[in-house]
Amino acid sequence: MSMHFLQSGILATFFSGGLLSLLSAIGYPSFRRHLLSLPCHFRAKVLAVTLCGPLLLGILITLFGLLPSWMASHDEATEHCATHANGMAHLCWFDPLVHLSDQFWTIGAGLMVGVLGYGMVAALRFWLRIRRFQAALNLISEYDARHRVYRIDSERAFVFAAGLFAPRVFISSHLIEQLSGPQLAVVLAHEQSHCRRRDMLWRLCLSIASLLHFSATRRQLLRDLELAQEQICDTEAVQCVSDRLLVAETLIKIVRQLNLSMPEANPAISAFNGSHIELRIRQLLEQPEPLPRTTVWLSALLFGLLLSGVVSLTMPLHHLL
Template sequence: MSPLATSLALALVLAGAIWWLSGALLALLYPLLRTRITRLAAGSRCHLLSALAALPLLFAVAATVLLHLPATRGLGVAAHCHEGIGCGAHAPVVSGGALSLLLPLLAVAMLAAGLLRILPPLRRQGRRARQLLALSQRDDSRDCAIIESDSVFALTVGLLRPQVVLSRALLEQLEPRQGAAVLLHEKAHARRRDSLRQWLAALAAPRLLSGAGRPLQRDLHAACEQACDQEAALALGDRLDVADALLTAEGRLPTPDQKAPATGESHLHDRIAALIAPPQPERLPLPLLVIGVTALALGAALVGLDTLHHSAERVQEWVRVQP
């Protein structure tokens, strides 16, 4: 194995370990942040929760890059000596021994696990979208696809190019203004690419922490729904019309034993309450949020760089590999 390949394998394994540990920390801290986050307006809450979900992965990448780049590794790693190498800040390296054989195997296993995690859901999403669109007919007047079905449902399908799909029963059983509210809600999902947002947030969370991370993912889902309710209400000019459409559509949903898609969502009570309550004024500009989260991740990575560096070296010493 070439030194470059071994170094890349070490970087990947380090990034995976940092990702998992920082995800565990986020899962522990999130309940303490949750009360303050829920006070934000739905759109701002959506952006913040998306950024928080991505933070472990961002931190892992930032820490690994800072630890290995010649231009940055001296910023956080104190100069120190190793017998036969000399002194000076440097990135962890592997120079033979058992670890040089184990690291590539671990890296390949991690890459395979990542692909197995990403590809099957992606294929299922694509297959579902193709099946629904194949059963539908385009309605240019409504800018959506319509399926001739007796079940009441409204869906946004597709990740990169989302499209709205409605059932004929929904249009026939709801009043025109209620149907317009549902359609506007789904169009907001498509415009915001909420399916892609939630899929990426789920991928960014370490798999083994999916249970501990579910409150954040549930809150992100609820925030997306409420943000789309708010956009539909703004377009219609009446928040109560959207609340009425939600309640009416919920009453038309299939019973649980019917295997049909549905517009009904969990958090319906919270969605109605958010529509009836006065609009929340808090706003968190997205550019400022992205800059703040990135600075936080880079700062934390820089502060912990020396500890990460020496931890990697101790692992190598444990398997008797001199850096």
């Protein structure tokens, strides 16, 4: 029974997740235009839900779809499907597939193990890269107690926050020299905000949770999430220095410093877009408008409707899936 349950569950999760990914890929480009006009805090939340949507909803739909089988195995709903009379837990629609052929399942399981193995190797290599990068940063940086950052002696201009669980801010000595006191305060407030919010960790978790998305949609969603996170940190920097225009001017100054002092990245992979610079500056110039209450209520209502829809469709889903 448990093998049927597992087979049905895996098949249904991939099916529902794939279907939702397809819907996201079709619908996201037009939804994105509306999304970009929303305030960054709310947008980041919507993007996080969208990123893990296919996986979470796939699992949720599967769980609710399998509920009658679970009930049947406990003698509570055996009458709805003749196949349940034998006490086998399954999703009715997938049942013929489950019984199709052992070869089909062997190939499928082999593929899945292969993909999982590849994913695990990739994850391990990425983990090693992060560790090596962190180790190198630890060796080349010195704690600057005055600014409460880690300083790297370099003639290049860069500043960034790195680290998943205990993130820290690293800044080059050249950039400290180039920035005025208030500009440095803007940069540090922005980066400290990334550290407080654990943005790198969130991004990593969401990039794993969004694996069921098509890769182009996933890339776009992650870039939009990055933009929202940057804009949130810009907003927190504004709160720190109480001058929106100073933050905007500092952004321009840093981009100019980067253009002057950093080596060109591989032109095949590097975008010449200045890291959403225009969108960030426009957000800083416009007066922030509070999120309309109707949007919040409508979003909550939609989410509630979606959840209750899945719950109420338990039995039909069971047969549909």
